[in-house]
Amino acid sequence: MAAGGGAGAIGARTPRLASDCDLEGLDLSPAEGFLLSRIDGHTPQALLRQVGGLPPDEVDRCIERWAESGLLVFVSSGPPARSGEGDSGFGEASASAARAPVAIDPQLEISAEAQQAALAMDAGLERPYHEILGVEPDADVRTIKRAYFGLSKEFHPDRYFRRDIGPYADVVERVFRRIVEAYELLSDPATRAEVQRDLAAAAQAPPEPQPEPPLETPAEEPAAEISRPRKRRTGPRPFSPLTRAFAQRRAKAKSFFEAGMAAYAEGRWLEAAGSVRLAIAFDPRNAVYKSRFVDVRQKVADVRFEQLTKEADSAMTFRDRGDALKLYEEALHYKPFDPQVNHTAARLAWLVADDPRRAKEYAVRACEVEPEQPEYRKTLGMIYKAAGLKANARRELQCALRLNPKDDEARAELKSL
Amino acid sequence: MSRVIGIDLGTTNSCVTVIENGQPTVIPNAGGYRTTPSMFAISHDGKRLVGHLAKRQAITNSRNTVYASKRLIGRRFDSAEVQKAIDLCPFEIVRGANDDPRIKIAGKTFTCPEIAGIILREMKRVAEEYIGEPVSEAVITVPAYFNDTQRQSTKDAGKIAGLEVLRIINEPTAAAMAYGATNRSEEKIAIYDLGGGTFDISVLDMSDGVIEVLATAGNTFLGGEDFDRRIVMHLLERFQEEESIDLRTDPMALQRLKDAAEKAKCDLSSRESTEVSLPFISSDDSGPRHLQLELDRGTLESLVDDLVQGTVKTVEACVQDAGLTPGDVDRVILVGGQTRMPLIQKTAGEFFGKGPHKGVNPDEVVAIGAAMQAEALVSDDKDLLLLDVTPLSLGIATAGGHFAKLIERNTTVPVRKTHIFTTTRDNQTAVKIRVLQGESDVAADNDLLGEFVLSGIRPAPQGGPEIDVCFDIDANGIVSVSATDLSTGKEQSITVNATGTLSQDEIQKIIEEHELYEVELKA
Incomplete structure (x- = not known):
């Protein structure tokens, strides 16, 4: 990823919602709500600048403001970064299963920065292929290849040959496979046309399990609304932006959980654990997910x-x-x-x-x-x-x-x- | 940290390289040669000889001198290639316990990995003497078209030599790495690699130290040795015409002819004609006979023209596989001693429409690339990255003797692919998963890598059960295959330890034997 840019330190930090945050009193634009929905404790700020649907400096300003008001905290780069969040569900260090809770661990032979980058990529593997490669939807083959080469340098498993990178071995390999997949599909004109058709179809008709618009679409539309905030008040608002954001997260969690259970039924334990973990990450309060995770983790173990x-x-x-x-x-x-x-x-x-x-x-x-x-x-x-x-x-x-x-x-x- | 080395384990010659202060150094052996013949012999007095020592006595001891054993490694005894070798080689080739070809010299039988291991051990020793400390890790190169069994066998050879093999990489890819380390611009390159025993062509895309293999193809049974053989046949025929003596049954004469053929071939790369002179090659009632012939470049070219044209077909297919036309290739690099032949330079130049790149030493560039990959893997400076591919398609045998490919050749590794299969009979409770590698749609024409049985399938009408077969190739190229019955969750899997290669026990036994032998030498 073209992470960091000028403000490297800020770009590298990763915000998450404070566990005790009070969402009731907020008044956010849909664009801001969208940005808030992207904040999952995995995605570093540099990536949020790119995927947050707002201009980068706007993203920085929002995050700064929310952090000041106590809505957000930053995931520390110290050890159990997420222990405060999922409490009983998946924070225990004792039996950290292979694909299960991956935290930043300075002991490993992979820098904390690289760990964050890997987690951020890993959390975003369901994004459209061009976003995974960090290129425009209409990028030419040469640009796509350059992006692919650049990402390969970062995420090819050989980069960590014989290094003790613990659970990141799986993360990196998974990320790399997906990068290859994205590259292969986008660099071949035939498959690329197909990918673009799918993308366009998805943008028009949201898939069944998600009653809300799919996560990718709001990118341009809210940007227009920001410039004229007054108008917004006149129209009806079916959802407050946050409710919508959380509904989206719950829907996403549900689809991960279902994928996880399907994998579980087929005996693909590692995949199941990963999916259920993601489900919990998106919907930390769901007790069912947590209890099933105990089973899955046992299998992985x-x-x-x-x-x-x-x-x-x-x-x-x-x-x-x-x-x-x-x-x-x-x-x-x-x-x-x-x-x-x-x-x-x-x-x-x-x-x-x-x-x-x-x-x-x-x-x-x-x-x-x-x-x-x-x-x-x-x-x-x-x-x-x-x-x-x-x-x-x-x-x-x-x-x-x-x-x-x-x-x-x-x-x-x-x-x- | 101990040093890592790169070894080009060639059919005729091997070469070892180490990186010193960021620069590759080809390590000369004790005789000052930068490459070492891949030969092994047991002398009349029972001594084991490797490299130049083995080559020097080959003429007088041809039955106990092994050369070009790389052509046999990882193959089945019954394969056409091994049968062909049996006809041609002066040493004895016998059937081993795993249906593998083994080599019998001086009353002792060696497996092919063992022979390769002896040569690798020699290269390791050469490196250790130069560096002055023990070396335990290496990257070894193989022809791009080696299948999994041949790769595994080469890995076994490394173990036998006391080396941990960090990675097996393809020879043309290694050459590309050596080139890409110093040329960091964005280019598409073709590596035309014609060595002693194998021909490989790879097309790669590189930019700023990242090297992506686009396509690769080749022929593991075509190389400089075949050129030599054509010359030998020519000399045999000419001698028979003139003297009415058939030298084919005389192993010593054959060995002399082979050496002379190789020399003549090399001469003709720089000269238009050369003389082949072998005094006292034979004798009959009227006294000794000498072979004395003039050979010119034109004759040589007519003798081998079909071999060279054969490589062009492979090159064509490979460029097409890469999704390119010959004109898209920015640079052509020739690798392997045989590419010194003017006919080959001309042919490659004509095909790609540009003259070959001159900046690399065709005998050493592969070993240099191997050392660079070794260094890139273990060092902290991650500046070079190879995006390697599977050389051959992988899949399983299905009903009716068909081959269902799950991973197409030239797929970037690591990769994982799954597919769902089903039963062909009612109430079938078990399926046999036969893992194959190759390009033919007919299962029997591909190489069998391994097989296992998934049993305990719940009885159901044919086509009912769903069996999920997952292929996984990791960054080290290790193939593992699992099959899962989706209704019961029952799973069976193997890490492909190809049939025909040595078991861990056998390797251990060989290592111990060789350790004993080492003690013997010092005493």
Whole structure:
């Protein structure tokens, strides 16, 4: 995106509605209402300047004013940027599922700015293709290609090759796929004509599930109204601009939720989680979305757990075991109580990372879950021994021997104590 | 951070490059050569020889000297290409446990990835000696038209050599990267790459360090070796005419002829005629016989004209695939030693209506590009970006032996595509998903990458169940395929580990074996 421009710092910040904001007393023009509807806590101000339907300086002024009046706050670039918002629904850091709540995380090897840019693109993937590429609807092929190349430099997964970018790996890849799709459709005259027809049709006849005009249309029309604000008062106003904005957001949330449930029914858990998360982002108060999200997240966790352990297993055979440990530990995020993985992680933390304290925690947990497993007991005993905790070591090794009297290694370890 | 290298693993020669202070450096081997023959031999006294050492003794030890094994890697033993090679190669090719071709020399059988691994290990060693520290990561190039199995096998070879393969990239693409790193203007370029064993053509669009592959095509069984072979056949015939002696059954004479043919071919790139002189090539009752012949450029060109014209057809198709006409291409870059031949420069020049670009060394540019991609991946300076494509269409076999393409060739990766399939019989409870790669509409004519069964489909009339098949290719080109029964949510998936390649266990075993061997050498 041609983000930032001159006022880079302002452009990079991302406003969201304050949770306690009072919308009742406001008097906004439809154009301002439209801008307000674009503010979702994902889209940075630079992007809002482009998609807010108002001239850029007007956008800046509105945001400034609303921020002063307490209507908006800015998403901090510190860690759990969104924890205040979705409360019980999706803010917990403990089980951050793969495609689920993505927050700005300065620990990752992707700059906070790039994280915001990625989230902003990700939130806008349903926009018309030319908007995704940031070009005019009638841009020529050369301009389209340039935009595509520019965005590729920013969002191609190779940019983050081997970097630890956590959940952004999925975000970036998803964004890149969509950019490619946009480019492919718009750079071929045949498909482009089709896209333009669809766009024109959508502008004329709003699709069924959305009783309000589709989100893309108001762009030019309100701009005209701004210049003559007096006239507006004479006509009837079926919706206050904000009610309309929120109705639109709820409709959008509903369509995301439905897409999510469809994906869920088909077993595409990651997609389901992403869609439901978006639904919650657009309609944070809906309890149904939140409760279903718990299910979906569990499925995603299962899938991630399986993937990670599989990767870890192959790392064990191939690459260094430090990698394997990292992968097992990541897997434990998703299923903290899997005894086998805890046991393996314990052995690796002890033998490879030389970190007996960490090893002990994993081993203890494995033993808690399956107290009758002699291998786990033995490992724990040996870790205690390595840490110099002889009494504990003796207890565990004795226990291991009781469970499996034939274990000579445990016997030898016990003897050497 | 340890250094990353780029390796052009060629059919006849290999080349290794590292980036030093932002500049690519081609690393010479101990003999001072900037490329190393992709040859491996076991000498009479049981020593393992690689590179120039192997080449030097090839004449006297042709049955135990392996060359051009890249032509066999990742192929099936029964394929026409392997059968052709069996007829032509002096070393023995046998059927392996996975129906893969294996090479038997000095009583020991090697898989093709193993041979490639030995050559890669040599290149790694060359780099390590030059840099002075261990190297563990590399980008390796393959012909653009290599299928998934051939790519996987090359990756396996890297593992066997003790290298982590950051990425496998196409040779012409690598050449384009080397060019694009220094030429940042907006251009469309064509890379005509005729190496020792393969021919590739790629059309790319580049601007300011971003390189997009528009289309790519090629022939994995056409290269400089075929030119040599034509010359050898010519020499054989001439000798038989004059001396009535058939040298075809004499491996040593054949090897000498091959060397002489290659030399004559190179001479004729700069001269109009050359002499082929092989004293004592044979003997009969009347004493020793010598081969002494004059060969001129015109004769050579008439011998290989159909090969060159064959490449033009491929180039034509590729340019069309890219949605361009020859005139749209701003620059033509020739890559591979064989493109030094004047006939090829002329032919390419005529096709595109402009003379080829002179600024690159055709033997080294691929390795340079590989190192640049390696550097671009691991460094923080993200100035070069390759938008790569799938070289071949991917899909599944459907009823009646048809091939349903899900991802068309030349699609930018990463990509994901899904399609819904259904059953063909009433109460069918399982479907077999056969993952294929290729361009033919007939399933059997394409390469089988892998297969799996989705069972537990709820009994229903034919055409009732909906099975969602999803293809996914990630940025590393790894293909995974999943099939989901939409009514039950049941899912089966594979990451394509192509049939015919080595299993992880086998690779591990080979690595260990070679480690043992390394110990042996030092002792």
